[in-house]
Amino acid sequence: AQKVTQAQTEISVVEKEDVTLDCVYETRDTTYYLFWYKQPPSGELVFLIRRNSFDEQNEISGRYSWNFQKSTSSFNFTITASQVVDSAVYFCALGAGSYQLTFGKGTKLSVIP
Amino acid sequence: DTGVSQDPRHKITKRGQNVTFRCDPISEHNRLYWYRQTLGQGPEFLTYFQNEAQLEKSRLLSDRFSAERPKGSFSTLEIQRTEQGDSAMYLCASSHPGIDSNYGYTFGSGTRLTVV
Numbered sequence: 001a002q003k004v005t006q007a008q009t010e011i012s013v014v015e016k017e018d019v020t021l022d023c024v025y026e027t028r029d030t031t032y033y034l035f036w037y038k039q040p041p042s043g044e045l046v047f048l049i050r051r052n053s054f055d056e057q058n059e060i061s062g063r064y065s066w067n068f069q070k071s072t073s074s075f076n077f078t079i080t081a082s083q084v085v086d087s088a089v090y091f092c093a094l095g096a097g098s099y100q101l102t103f104g105k106g107t108k109l110s111v112i113p
Numbered sequence: 114d115t116g117v118s119q120d121p122r123h124k125i126t127k128r129g130q131n132v133t134f135r136c137d138p139i140s141e142h143n144r145l146y147w148y149r150q151t152l153g154q155g156p157e158f159l160t161y162f163q164n165e166a167q168l169e170k171s172r173l174l175s176d177r178f179s180a181e182r183p184k185g186s187f188s189t190l191e192i193q194r195t196e197q198g199d200s201a202m203y204l205c206a207s208s209h210p211g212i213d214s215n216y217g218y219t220f221g222s223g224t225r226l227t228v229v
Contacts (some may be wrong), residue, residue, distance in 0.1 A: 045156070091155050100146070
């Protein structure tokens with residue numbers, strides 16, 4: 001069975017602070033994919049990144065960066081110099097063994113101006 | 114193509130009534146998925162279609178739920194005899210069966226169902 005744990009339910013930061021959202025996953029599959037999605041108040045899920053299990057290179061995209069560590073089954077997401085527009089619920093998700101995604105419960109990020 | 118469309122955006126219904134939601138995927142996407150998201154939770158998988166064939170169904174999809182995708186284009190999700198526990202956001206997603214398409218979903222904006 002697949003499982004994704006996002007231990008942080010809610011995080012509040014002041015604008016321009018850096019923030020890291022944690023994600024820990026469980027799977028017995030050796031081939032799998034990890035994702036982060038953003039869900040603003042409007043409700044749609046916005047794709048941020050996909051990584052496969054064979055690529056542990058960290059990735060940076062503008063103010064966003066992702067740290068994938070297979071040794072600790074973690075796929076953490078860091079926002080540098082946070083902005084009010086970053087306020088949303090962020091979901092980590094795992095795809096393995098079938099076409100369905102297993103999502104974590106999400107972390108609500110509030111960036112205070 | 115403007116993405117995955119879902120209709121209606123919001124639905125309020127009385128307990129015991131039947132409701133039907135529609136999803137129009139991106140036209141070249143042959144895979145279509147339904148997820149349910151309750152308040153404070155992540156989306157949970159309900160079912161998956163490849164073209165018109167329903168290939169996977171979650172245990173969450175009780176006998177009161179039925180999904181169809183006639184002709185492999187749009188899909189409908191019907192809930193019969195709605196219960197208050199059915200109140201949730203119902204999300205549709207589609208993906209293209211390309212080489213690098215693993216889980217390359219595009220989600221719609223969802224249909225928010227409230228059962229009163």
